[in-house]
Amino acid sequence: MIPASFEYEAPTTLDEAIRLLQQHGENAKLLAGGHSLIPLMKLRLAQPGVLIDLGRIPGLAYIQERDGSIAIGALSTHFMLETSDLLKRELPLVAEAAAAIGDVQVRNRGTIGGSLVHADPGADLPAVVLALGGTLVLRGPRGERTVSADEFFVGMLTTAVEPDEVLTEIRLPKLAGRAGYAYQKAPNPASGYAMVGIAAAVSLATDGTVQDVRIGITGAGPQPVRARAAEDALRGRQPTPETLAAAAEQAAQAIEEPMEDIHASADYRRALVRVHTRRALERAVQAARG
Ligand SMILES: Cc1cc2nc3c(=O)[nH]c(=O)nc-3n(C[C@H](O)[C@H](O)[C@H](O)COP(=O)(O)OP(=O)(O)OC[C@H]3O[C@@H](n4cnc5c(N)ncnc54)[C@H](O)[C@@H]3O)c2cc1C
DSSP: OOOOOOEEEOOSSHHHHHHHHHHHGGGEEEESSOTTHHHHHHTTSOOOSEEEEGGGSTTOOOEEEETTEEEEETTOBHHHHHHOHHHHHHOHHHHHHHHTSSOHHHHHHOBHHHHHHHTOTTOSHHHHHHHTTOEEEEEETTEEEEEEHHHHEEETTEESOOTTOEEEEEEEEOOSSEEEEEEEEEEOTTTOOEEEEEEEEEEEOTTSSEEEEEEEEESSSSSOEEOHHHHHHHTTSOOOHHHHHHHHHHHHHHOSSOOOSSSOOHHHHHHHHHHHHHHHHHHHHHHHHO
16 A cells, blocks of 8 residues: 655754644644554555654653653653653553553554554553643644643544644653552454553552542543543542442443444443453552552
């Protein structure tokens, strides 16, 4: 399969990339790892007239600790996340979820920025960014703005990024106190994408009760969501098998219209949410207990 012809631009600064986006408008697409965009172009489901490659712009691939958060450059590959000692130590949820993406070729090329902006319903990292209460930094002709993860994902394959903006950085705060994390994935056996993926972040108070908990769900519906009712049900409670199972049930019921396709019925997807939320919470609590 061969894509329709296109112009190729390789800016070396962010300002130049933004100027090119302004110049070409909706006819242009940014290119990061190309592992979502190029397949779409080959299928002619996307036919941008101009590709603006971010790969020659220095300084967009990094993982740093900053003011109690981890800052990740948008061009950081899944492999960088998976192998980062800083993430494994401070936010192992990110490394665990990145390691569950596709295969080694995909992880070597695909980037966190591309994954979040593409917003595939079966992508793994959106659940993680939601569960960690991340902030996304966007740069465009009007300057820089930040968007919370809760406001970033607005629908299937749709985010708050404007056509003339570049996602430059993802900021992920660490949970206070004794924290534990887990990512549970039911992968599609053919594509590897998540039929359901659950990212759980739990912190425990000194008396062992749940101080804070965040649950991000991907794969179940058209866009990733937080399981807020399940989180509220657990906060301040002892994490027993019963309270964790009850929270998992609430997470399953919170999916208004589970996706239904050749891979899984709506009922099966809801059941996957229930089972994997319980497992993710159990593992996160265990990790928090140390
Ligand atoms: C065989 C295969 C298996 C896969 N399995 C999985 C899986 O199991 N889990 C999973 O989560 N993903 C999976 N993926 C997708 C993979 O993670 C992609 O790499 C990712 O979704 C897109 O990242 P990219 O860097 O390749 O982006 P690209 O394909 O280059 O771009 C994707 C979209 O994002 C836009 N974009 C990219 N970067 C920016 C930016 N910084 N600012 C603004 N817009 C930007 C582009 O314009 C484009 O619209 C798989 C892909 C393949 C080919």
